[in-house]
Amino acid sequence: MYPSISIIGAGNVGHHLTLKLHQQGYNIHQVFSRKLPKAQALAKQVNTEACNHVEEINREADIYIVAIKDDGIASMAEQLSFLNQDHKIVAHTSGATPMTVFDGHFENFGIFYPLQTFSIQKEVNFEQLPFCIDGSNTQTKATLTQLAQSICPNVYDISDQQRNVLHVTAVMVNNFTNHLFAVAQQICKEQQVPFEILHPLIQETTEKIKHTSPKAAQTGPAIRGDQQTIERHLNFLNAYPNYQKIYKMLSQSIQDLHKNL
Amino acid sequence: MYPSISIIGAGNVGHHLTLKLHQQGYNIHQVFSRKLPKAQALAKQVNTEACNHVEEINREADIYIVAIKDDGIASMAEQLSFLNQDHKIVAHTSGATPMTVFDGHFENFGIFYPLQTFSIQKEVNFEQLPFCIDGSNTQTKATLTQLAQSICPNVYDISDQQRNVLHVTAVMVNNFTNHLFAVAQQICKEQQVPFEILHPLIQETTEKIKHTSPKAAQTGPAIRGDQQTIERHLNFLNAYPNYQKIYKMLSQSIQDLHKNL
Numbered sequence: 075m076y077p078s079i080s081i082i083g084a085g086n087v088g089h090h091l092t093l094k095l096h097q098q099g100y101n102i103h104q105v106f107s108r109k110l111p112k113a114q115a116l117a118k119q120v121n122t123e124a125c126n127h128v129e130e131i132n133r134e135a136d137i138y139i140v141a142i143k144d145d146g147i148a149s150m151a152e153q154l155s156f157l158n159q160d161h162k163i164v165a166h167t168s169g170a171t172p173m174t175v176f177d178g179h180f181e182n183f184g185i186f187y188p189l190q191t192f193s194i195q196k197e198v199n200f201e202q203l204p205f206c207i208d209g210s211n212t213q214t215k216a217t218l219t220q221l222a223q224s225i226c227p228n229v230y231d232i233s234d235q236q237r238n239v240l241h242v243t244a245v246m247v248n249n250f251t252n253h254l255f256a257v258a259q260q261i262c263k264e265q266q267v268p269f270e271i272l273h274p275l276i277q278e279t280t281e282k283i284k285h286t287s288p289k290a291a292q293t294g295p296a297i298r299g300d301q302q303t304i305e306r307h308l309n310f311l312n313a314y315p316n317y318q319k320i321y322k323m324l325s326q327s328i329q330d331l332h333k334n335l
Numbered sequence: 336m337y338p339s340i341s342i343i344g345a346g347n348v349g350h351h352l353t354l355k356l357h358q359q360g361y362n363i364h365q366v367f368s369r370k371l372p373k374a375q376a377l378a379k380q381v382n383t384e385a386c387n388h389v390e391e392i393n394r395e396a397d398i399y400i401v402a403i404k405d406d407g408i409a410s411m412a413e414q415l416s417f418l419n420q421d422h423k424i425v426a427h428t429s430g431a432t433p434m435t436v437f438d439g440h441f442e443n444f445g446i447f448y449p450l451q452t453f454s455i456q457k458e459v460n461f462e463q464l465p466f467c468i469d470g471s472n473t474q475t476k477a478t479l480t481q482l483a484q485s486i487c488p489n490v491y492d493i494s495d496q497q498r499n500v501l502h503v504t505a506v507m508v509n510n511f512t513n514h515l516f517a518v519a520q521q522i523c524k525e526q527q528v529p530f531e532i533l534h535p536l537i538q539e540t541t542e543k544i545k546h547t548s549p550k551a552a553q554t555g556p557a558i559r560g561d562q563q564t565i566e567r568h569l570n571f572l573n574a575y576p577n578y579q580k581i582y583k584m585l586s587q588s589i590q591d592l593h594k595n596l
Binding site: 144145170189190191193196202203204206228230232235236238239240241242243244245246247248249250251252253254255256257258259260261262265266267268269271272273274275276277278279280282283284285286287288289291292293294295296297300302303306307310311316317319320321323324327328330331 | 405406431450451452454457463464465467489491493496497499500501502503504505506507508509510511512513514515516517518519520521522523526527528529530532533534535536537538539540541543544545546547548549550552553554555556557558561563564567568571572577578580581582584585588589591592
């Protein structure tokens with residue numbers, strides 16, 4: 075028997091998880107969001123009930139997936155602690171929040187964290203993303219692992235400590251990388267060069283690391299020690315003092331990392 | 336009549352350009368590299384003559400493409416100045432070197448710069464990459480543009496100043512981005528978390544900007560102002576003081592860029 079699932083939170087992650095679990099044949103028991111229209115829009119897509127008050131969340135599901143903002147998880151756990159009367163499983167989807175946030179509220183709790191950047195509009199390829207699972211006990215971990223495996227082939231057993239490492243490094247490879255794209259776009263726009271010219275290079279940068287380690291794939295003036303080019307770039311970046319600092323720091327860091335080769 | 340072309344330099348760019356031009360039906364007249372075996376290996380693939388002394392480069396080609404290291408271009412220009420007797424076209428493939436490096440040596444000179452990261456082993460998709468062209472006069476620019484268009488659909492007329500902008504921003508979106516991948520890999524390795532878990536996120540990061548501007552695509556604790564998560568990350572990065580500095584600086588930069596929204 076498939077467990078029935080209630081989804082707490084109708085943001086990017088809650089949205090895509092709900093659709094995927096429904097599509098996979100799970101019964102979505104309730105969809106909760108503080109914003110009723112959001113809960114209703116999502117609930118309608120999976121033929122279930124929407125609610126926007128925590129008191130409306132009932133005890134009839136088997137698994138409760140909390141997919142809300144990080145800073146709301148602790149207080150949500152407190153409000154959901156009545157679920158422990160029936161030994162329900164409560165799991166959250168946050169990369170940033172320790173599993174221990176549930177300590178003292180539940181007996182069976184865990185992590186159900188799909189490591190990917192989600193947008194409401196864009197379909198998610200569950201074949202591609204990694205699922206990080208943890209659980210307060212063997213049975214809970216097994217149940218959450220099975221649930222993840224039924225919608226995704228790449229399921230990992232990841233401790234709080236490992237998840238923290240993944241979250242810090244995810245910020246680096248996603249948020250910071252994207253910011254560098256934004257900086258490049260701003261400069262191109264202000265200098266009247268079409269940013270699109272850089273698109274193929276950006277695609278190739280990530281294409282490369284499918285086959286080569288990023289350390290081995292490193293190119294550019296910093297690793298070549300091409301001081302003349304670095305100076306010309308820094309000179310240009312006089313107009314952008316903050317980006318000049320970033321340029322210096324990252325060039326130095328490239329040289330430091332490869333000094334130890 | 337297709338012009339005949341001599342290639343000066345058998346590195347990554349020279350290698351791929353030679354093969355592509357040959358495949359497109361151009362006669363490759365000579366291949367030069369200081370390292371004779373390298374010149375020979377490439378020349379053999381396109382049924383032509385290899386040489387490793389500048390004096391062996393003859394006057395029989397129509398266009399000379401200089402694809403050598405940036406800091407060798409000025410001296411190569413001097414040594415090739417005899418080509419100007421026949422008004423030959425000489426172009427270099429560097430993103431970092433101004434066209435003016437050829438001033439005083441030739442009358443017909445220009446830029447033939449494919450903006451992409453090349454590896455000898457990996458085939459280059461000329462359908463995807465942008466070609467940046469410039470020329471010392473209308474006729475030269477037209478000839479180089481035609482040559483580029485015959486092997487690539489995306490040809491841009493780019494001035495020295497614009498090429499400098501593209502080169503700085505290319506360093507940001509390629510070299511720096513790749514370095515962040517390398518940093519993440521190092522941390523994952525040392526913390527015994529498989530770096531491969533981050534691969535799908537990395538791919539999605541660049542996939543996203545095909546449809547969304549990077550500024551609009553920004554996510555993460557910095558843009559959310561999630562100070563608690565930032566603090567936990569910085570705390571973890573105490574073990575990596577240099578990466579902690581990068582984390583702080585880029586988080587600040589994200590917040591600065593979006594403050595002005």
